[in-house]
Amino acid sequence: MACCTTGAALLVSRETFRIPPIKGPKMSVDEKMARRIATLARIGVSDAQLPALAKELSAILGFVEQLSELDTSGVKPLTSAVETTMLGREDVINDGGYPADVLANAPERDDDYFAVPKVVE
Amino acid sequence: MSKLTDLNLAQARDGLRDKQFSARELTQAHIERVAAADKLNAYVLQTPEKALEMADASDAKIAQGEARPLEGIPLGIKDLFCTKGVRTTACSNILAEFTPPYESTVTGNLWADGAVMLGKLNNDEFAMGSSNETSRFGAVINPWRGADQKPLVPGGSSGGSSSAVAARLGIAATATDTGGSIRQPAAFTGTVGLKPTYGRCSRWGVVAFASSLDQAGPITQTVRDAAIMLGSMASYDAKDSTSVNLPVPNYEAALTGDIKGLRVGIPAEYRVDNMPSEIEALWQQGIDWLTQAGAEIVDISLPHTKYALPAYYIIAPAEASSNLARYDGVRYGMRVAGKDIDDMYASTRAAGFGDEVIRRIMIGTYALSAGYYDAYYVKALQVRRLIAEDFTKAYEKCDVVLTPTTPSSAFAIGEKSDDPLEMYLNDVFTVTGNLAGLPGISVPAGVDAKGLPLGLQLIGKTFGEEDLLRVAGVLETAAQFTARADDWWSAE
Numbered sequence: 001m002a003c004c005t006t007g008a009a010l011l012v013s014r015e016t017f018r019i020p021p022i023k024g025p026k027m028s029v030d031e032k033m034a035r036r037i038a039t040l041a042r043i044g045v046s047d048a049q050l051p052a053l054a055k056e057l058s059a060i061l062g063f064v065e066q067l068s069e070l071d072t073s074g075v076k077p078l079t080s081a082v083e084t085t086m087l088g089r090e091d092v093i094n095d096g097g098y099p100a101d102v103l104a105n106a107p108e109r110d111d112d113y114f115a116v117p118k119v120v121e
Numbered sequence: 122m123s124k125l126t127d128l129n130l131a132q133a134r135d136g137l138r139d140k141q142f143s144a145r146e147l148t149q150a151h152i153e154r155v156a157a158a159d160k161l162n163a164y165v166l167q168t169p170e171k172a173l174e175m176a177d178a179s180d181a182k183i184a185q186g187e188a189r190p191l192e193g194i195p196l197g198i199k200d201l202f203c204t205k206g207v208r209t210t211a212c213s214n215i216l217a218e219f220t221p222p223y224e225s226t227v228t229g230n231l232w233a234d235g236a237v238m239l240g241k242l243n244n245d246e247f248a249m250g251s252s253n254e255t256s257r258f259g260a261v262i263n264p265w266r267g268a269d270q271k272p273l274v275p276g277g278s279s280g281g282s283s284s285a286v287a288a289r290l291g292i293a294a295t296a297t298d299t300g301g302s303i304r305q306p307a308a309f310t311g312t313v314g315l316k317p318t319y320g321r322c323s324r325w326g327v328v329a330f331a332s333s334l335d336q337a338g339p340i341t342q343t344v345r346d347a348a349i350m351l352g353s354m355a356s357y358d359a360k361d362s363t364s365v366n367l368p369v370p371n372y373e374a375a376l377t378g379d380i381k382g383l384r385v386g387i388p389a390e391y392r393v394d395n396m397p398s399e400i401e402a403l404w405q406q407g408i409d410w411l412t413q414a415g416a417e418i419v420d421i422s423l424p425h426t427k428y429a430l431p432a433y434y435i436i437a438p439a440e441a442s443s444n445l446a447r448y449d450g451v452r453y454g455m456r457v458a459g460k461d462i463d464d465m466y467a468s469t470r471a472a473g474f475g476d477e478v479i480r481r482i483m484i485g486t487y488a489l490s491a492g493y494y495d496a497y498y499v500k501a502l503q504v505r506r507l508i509a510e511d512f513t514k515a516y517e518k519c520d521v522v523l524t525p526t527t528p529s530s531a532f533a534i535g536e537k538s539d540d541p542l543e544m545y546l547n548d549v550f551t552v553t554g555n556l557a558g559l560p561g562i563s564v565p566a567g568v569d570a571k572g573l574p575l576g577l578q579l580i581g582k583t584f585g586e587e588d589l590l591r592v593a594g595v596l597e598t599a600a601q602f603t604a605r606a607d608d609w610w611s612a613e
Contacts, residue, residue, distance in 0.1 A: 081558025
């Protein structure tokens with residue numbers, strides 16, 4: 001399984017990828033940064049696509065820039081709009097046992113496993 | 122036009138119970154109407170055999186005197202809801218021919234209440250869009266059009282749902298709303314769109330876009346139909362830890378028409394620059410209607426409104442970049458071979474995602490990356506709290522908020538598709554409700570000079586759907602919006 005190495009890694013990327021910190025959100029995206037984001041997001045982008053992509057991303061970041069006008073010091077970030085308490089549940093197996101269903105949509109499989117290109121030399 | 126396809130949900134339900142027609146007849150009439158409406162491109166998959174099978178089961182239930190709340194009602198299902206054994210793609214190439222081996226909780230609730238599935242409805246790819254132009258299956262066309270007969274967008278992302286309900290290609294439809302994707306398409310098509318409180322409907326089995334904002338709801342012909350649909354869609358679900366364990370009220374019973382003494386807030390900040398005078402006038406008309414019905418109008422302030430869209434365009438892409446990490450070509454959907462596994466991921470994602478989805482994943486990836494996380498993502502979450510607190514304060518003075526749903530009526534296909542920012546502005550009045558988790562409803566209230574529908578939005582308190590629907594019912598009665606799009610699309 002490739003669960004932990006794929007896609008636009010969240011906090012994992014903070015340790016994994018060393019992007020130099022910037023002073024503030026003022027900087028817009030240049031081609032080098034667009035390339036870096038595409039790599040983080042695991043999206044193949046050709047060199048020819050980079051200028052347009054950098055321009056679009058810069059425009060969107062320019063739009064969200066206005067948030068910096070607001071003084072939010074001391075404001076607690078809101079991650080969930082409706083207050084809910086996470087409920088615990090019984091630590092029991094109550095689902096599973098149907099590999100055929102789980103694998104039914106696999107692009108490639110080998111017996112009861114998802115098959116991927118070789119990852120270990 | 123067949124008469125059975127003119128019925129709204131409440132009428133069809135009552136007609137079925139009184140045995141004026143059978144579920145099979147009702148379903149057959151809709152199947153035929155859907156099959157003749159390819160020009161609208163509202164359905165991406167039609168399931169007529171399944172529909173008739175379900176209709177026959179409903180007829181058996183009715184014969185036994187065991188009709189359930191939605192017995193025999195033919196619905197369209199947004200292609201974001203996983204349907205067991207029926208292809209579900211979120212209208213993205215990356216999901217290829219994905220066929221879920223399970224049913225979403227919301228659609229499962231609908232089938233358990235006797236509803237019939239006509240097929241899967243078009244939407245913007247992964248629900249990212251406000252015009253339904255980013256679907257892998259092509260744009261959906263609005264049944265409404267102006268005198269110049271130019272094809273118009275049906276709104277988005279639930280454009281298949283809004284177009285289908287407006288054209289009577291289904292008695293009602295499911296939809297989802299992350300920044301306005303139920304309410305804006307409803308406003309563009311003269312239909313009713315209800316986004317419930319975050320947590321009211323389970324998100325289990327709904328293809329995820331931005332999990333802290335996504336909420337399922339109905340698009341319907343009337344406010345009563347929305348109340349009936351929500352009663353079946355809503356449930357507590359142990360499989361969605363953010364679904365809320367509160368009893369589901371009888372929403373239809375809330376439609377008493379009595380809003381005497383109810384306080385309606387009018388937010389000063391929603392008077393945006395360049396708002397068409399027709400929308401301004403319609404808003405004032407709405408205020409007058411509610412005043413005449415005995416409501417008290419209260420001026421309120423939602424001072425952080427202008428920061429809602431910028432905050433949304435960090436939070437939603439950030440969550441999307443995380444949610445869409447799962448599309449890697451390994452377990453389901455499209456796979457493009459690469460020279461190694463990393464190349465396979467990158468090639469698959471480049472080929473499978475459309476331009477707007479790629480833009481949003483990249484913005485989200487950037488906002489979450491080291492060095493930018495605090496400046497963008499945390500900042501946006503702080504602003505989100507300020508926006509939610511604006512409403513908390515406003516609701517000390519009022520019970521519901523009245524605003525326009527959109528800053529314009531439906532625009533032409535292609536008019537805004539080259540400018541993502543221009544497109545984003547469509548959600549300026551609806552996005553606050555998602556950030557604050559509040560329920561909102563769009564009610565068709567009039568037409569503009571071009572003869573195109575306009576909607577008024579009501580925003581309620583957390584789990585205040587009953588008040589919300591009651592006021593919406595009063596607006597609907599006052600507006601008497603009975604106009605329908607001329608049927609130019611049927612291939613008959």
